[in-house]
Amino acid sequence: MSSLLSSMDSDVLRSFSTYATIVVLKMMFMSQLTSFFRLTKGVFANVEDARFVGDKKLVRTDLMVERVRRCHLNDLENIVPFVVIGLFYSLTQPALPTALLHFRLFVGSRFCHSVSYVGALPQPSRGLSYIVGVLATASMAYRTLSTVLLL
Numbered sequence: 001m002s003s004l005l006s007s008m009d010s011d012v013l014r015s016f017s018t019y020a021t022i023v024v025l026k027m028m029f030m031s032q033l034t035s036f037f038r039l040t041k042g043v044f045a046n047v048e049d050a051r052f053v054g055d056k057k058l059v060r061t062d063l064m065v066e067r068v069r070r071c072h073l074n075d076l077e078n079i080v081p082f083v084v085i086g087l088f089y090s091l092t093q094p095a096l097p098t099a100l101l102h103f104r105l106f107v108g109s110r111f112c113h114s115v116s117y118v119g120a121l122p123q124p125s126r127g128l129s130y131i132v133g134v135l136a137t138a139s140m141a142y143r144t145l146s147t148v149l150l151l
């Protein structure tokens with residue numbers, strides 16, 4: 001534990017931990033948003049859930065619930081790689097301003113992606129947000145591989 005805490009002395013690791021936690025919390029919030037739309041729209045995935053509120057016919061799909069679920073899935077596809085690659089990247093001792101730029105671009109892009117997806121904003125708002133996040137992660141992967149490559 002003490003060696004973990006001493007490695008957290010690195011400003012890059014501390015800022016990575018901060019941004020990774022923020023973006024993972026954002027991703028976790030998508031579950032709460034799904035539940036919110038399920039309850040307010042009376043749309044349930046399972047018979048036992050619908051029975052609990054007294055109507056079996058409430059097992060159905062809804063455009064908004066499915067939209068939030070797709071947004072959550074897209075978060076999983078992008079945020080999990082960011083957390084893994086970002087940790088390895090942080091261990092390559094990049095310059096703090098460069099690392100901050102990557103973390104901020106990624107986290108900002110994921111918030112923009114969620115707002116444009118859930119808000120059904122016209123494209124290319126969602127597509128651009130997605131691309132910025134992918135490029136930030138790809139750039140960190142490039143730096144990591146070019147620093148530590150050992151095959």
Ligand SMILES: N[C@@H](CCC(=O)N[C@@H](CS)C(=O)NCC(=O)O)C(=O)O
Pocket residue numbers: 070071073074077126127130
């Ligand atoms: N799994 C994604 C891969 C490509 C992707 O992530 N595209 C972004 C920008 S268009 C997106 O928001 N896709 C919608 C989604 O994943 O539901 C898909 O099926 O679209």
